Amino acid sequence: MSSICLYFQVHQPYRIRQYSFFNIGIESNYFDEELNITILNKVADKCYIPANKLMLELIQKSNKKFRIAFSISGVAIEQFEKYRPDVLDSFIRLAKTGCVEFLSETYYHSLSYVYSKPEFERQIELHREKIVEHFNQVPKVFRNTECIFDNQLAEDIYQLGFKGILAEGVPYLLQDRSPNQLYTNAIHSKIKVLLRNFILSDDIAFRFSNSSWSEYPLTANKYTQWLNVQRHSADCINLFMDYETIGEHQSKASGIFDFIEHFAKQICSKKGFQFHTPSEICEKYDIEGIYDANYTTSWADTERDLSAWIQNTMQQESLNKLYSFREDILSLKSKELLNQWSMLQSSDHFYYMSTKHWADGAVHQYFSPYSSPYDAYIYFINALSDLEIRIAREKANKGIH
Numbered sequence: 001m002s003s004i005c006l007y008f009q010v011h012q013p014y015r016i017r018q019y020s021f022f023n024i025g026i027e028s029n030y031f032d033e034e035l036n037i038t039i040l041n042k043v044a045d046k047c048y049i050p051a052n053k054l055m056l057e058l059i060q061k062s063n064k065k066f067r068i069a070f071s072i073s074g075v076a077i078e079q080f081e082k083y084r085p086d087v088l089d090s091f092i093r094l095a096k097t098g099c100v101e102f103l104s105e106t107y108y109h110s111l112s113y114v115y116s117k118p119e120f121e122r123q124i125e126l127h128r129e130k131i132v133e134h135f136n137q138v139p140k141v142f143r144n145t146e147c148i149f150d151n152q153l154a155e156d157i158y159q160l161g162f163k164g165i166l167a168e169g170v171p172y173l174l175q176d177r178s179p180n181q182l183y184t185n186a187i188h189s190k191i192k193v194l195l196r197n198f199i200l201s202d203d204i205a206f207r208f209s210n211s212s213w214s215e216y217p218l219t220a221n222k223y224t225q226w227l228n229v230q231r232h233s234a235d236c237i238n239l240f241m242d243y244e245t246i247g248e249h250q251s252k253a254s255g256i257f258d259f260i261e262h263f264a265k266q267i268c269s270k271k272g273f274q275f276h277t278p279s280e281i282c283e284k285y286d287i288e289g290i291y292d293a294n295y296t297t298s299w300a301d302t303e304r305d306l307s308a309w310i311q312n313t314m315q316q317e318s319l320n321k322l323y324s325f326r327e328d329i330l331s332l333k334s335k336e337l338l339n340q341w342s343m344l345q346s347s348d349h350f351y352y353m354s355t356k357h358w359a360d361g362a363v364h365q366y367f368s369p370y371s372s373p374y375d376a377y378i379y380f381i382n383a384l385s386d387l388e389i390r391i392a393r394e395k396a397n398k399g400i401h
Contacts, residue, residue, distance in 0.1 A: 002180075003236040003276040003284065004227070004267055005194065007166065008243035009143070010048075010072040011109050012040055012079055013348040015369050019379045019386075028390060030340060030383040035369060037083050044084050047247035052090035054246075054257060058264045059099045065268040067099045067275040070243065071143045074107030074127050075346060077134065088134065095135040101277035102131050104139035104162065110345035111309060113144055113153060114296070115323040123342075124160065141165065141278040145347050147196065147240070147299035148306070151292065154185035154193060162191070164282040166240060168299040169195035173291060180234030182281065183291035192282045193291050196240040196299060200226065205241040209254035217255070220262035224270075231272050235285045240299070301356065309350040314377040319350060321384055325391060332394050341387060344380070352376035 017032035058066040072091065080088035094100040106112055107127040112120040124142075131139055141164040142157045149167035157165050169179025179195040203223070207213045215222070227237060242249065250256040267273045276284060300308040310316055322344060329341045352368040353376045370376040 001271070002231045002234045002273055003281055004273055005069070005236050005238045005240075005276055005278060005281050006067075007069040007071075007103070007143075007238070007240045007278065008245075009241070010070055010076050010243045011348075012036070012043065012073075012076045013109065013346040014075060014079075014343045015039070016344075016349065016376075016379045016383055018375075019382045021382055024382055024386045025389050028340070028386055030386070031343065032369075036079065039369075040079050040083055043244055043248050044087050046252070047244050048084075048087045049090060050252070050257065051243065051246040051260075052087075052094060054261060055100075056090075056094055056097070058261065058268075059094075059097050062264070062268040064097065064099050065275060066264050067101075067277050067280070069101040069103055069141075069277045070094075071103035071105045072131075073105060073109040073346075074123075074130050075109060075343065077130055092134060095137065099277075101141070101279055102135045102137050102139060103166070103278065104128060104131070104142045106145050108342050108345045109145050109347055110342075111145060111148070111306075111319065111347050111350070112323075112345060113148060114306065114310075115319060116326055117156070119323070119326055119345075121160070141194075141282065146308075148296060149193075149293055149298070150296040151185050151187045151294060153296075154191045154293075155187040158191040164192040164194060164278055166194050166196065166238075166278065167291065167293065168297055168304055169197060169238075170293075170297050170304050173293055173297065177289065178230075178233060180230055180237050181288035182235060182285045183289055184287045186290050186292040186294070189287075189290075192287060194236065194238050194278055194281055195291065196238050198299065198304075200237065201239050201241050204239070204256075204259075205245045205249065208245075208250045208256060208259070218259065220259055220266055223259075223263055224266045227267075228272065235288070236276070236281045238281075300351075308354055308356070309347055312353065312355050312373075314353045314355075314373065314381075315350045318353065318377065318380055318384065321381075321388075325387065328391050328395065331400065332391065332398065334394060337387070337390060337394065344383065344387070349376070349380050353380070 014031045015036055016030055019030055107123040142162045143166040147168045179197045183193040208218055246256050297304050329338055353373045355373050
């Protein structure tokens with residue numbers, strides 16, 4: 001019997017306000033609280049609350065055969081705590097069913113793995129504490145920001161005590177093999193790698209409401225037939241997507257809620273499939289081969305690399321300057337400076353600076369709250385300049401050279 005692993009990413013960044021050159025050195029409120037609350041409320045009402053209600057009903061009505069996984073960034077949980085405790089409560093209710101696994105990730109949904117391994121490990125520990133606090137689970141499987149992955153990451157994650165890690169099933173690394181198997185990596189043979197089936201995942205996440213798509217409309221019957229085609233050669237079909245797919249990216253009017261409900265009921269009622277969480281997949285199946293990611297991949301854009309965040313000079317300058325502050329920030333032991341510097345690490349800030357064109361450019365523009373990538377860069381670099389001034393002042397006050 002084959003497994004369906006249904007995993008959702010939940011994340012909301014602290015978006016930077018229109019922080020101008022004239023604010024530098026005068027005021028240090030970098031984030032647009034009103035916009036962040038507005039977006040959070042919109043997504044909560046369209047997605048988190050009704051989707052969590054649906055997930056809970058599916059678990060209960062299926063006699064706990066329906067099982068899912070989430071990774072929720074620390075900054076998203078923070079915002080639920082402050083502004084939408086009803087959303088947090090709805091995730092806690094899901095956790096109490098015993099049918100929902102919460103994965104580990106970087107607290108600030110950051111690119112710290114690429115720029116600072118000590119910062120990366122600090123954020124994993126912060127996130128672990130937050131998951132234990134609210135959901136009473138110690139994460140066993142890791143999902144890096146934007147599914148960023150390579151061989152060294154898999155080794156590092158194993159050394160940190162995780163038994164599994166999620167990654168994109170990149171065709172040129174699979175080399176005609178199926179993503180529907182459990183793999184290990186080329187450095188360490190014990191870590192288990194769950195690969196996203198990006199075609200089947202994106203059929204829901206991106207193509208579901210596209211009326212020009214040749215398979216539109218996508219029904220639960222049709223989708224289940226596609227899964228059945230792959231079932232006899234599949235151990236686990238991993239469907240990974242943003243949770244905001246349900247109700248936000250794909251509106252309620254598109255039929256996405258009905259689709260998820262009917263799809264889940266069909267899988268639970270058939271003999272050929274079962275829902276399992278990532279940890280259960282790791283326990284249930286043997287490793288079928290090596291997924292040799294000798295360079296870094298992600299789940300973003302057609303290239304499935306890091307170009308969504310580090311391709312242009314604006315992104316590179318911003319990231320290099322940001323992470324150059326780490327030693328000073330930690331040495332000053334200022335909670336305020338540390339918190340603001342950490343919030344500036346969210347990958348979204350650099351995604352908004354992308355100058356990609358064509359299809360990928362349209363996706364970047366959809367998510368950005370700014371008029372252009374250049375605006376995103378200007379507001380970010382201005383905030384960094386102010387942070388740099390504050391660091392220098394704090395060092396001077398404490399006599400640190």
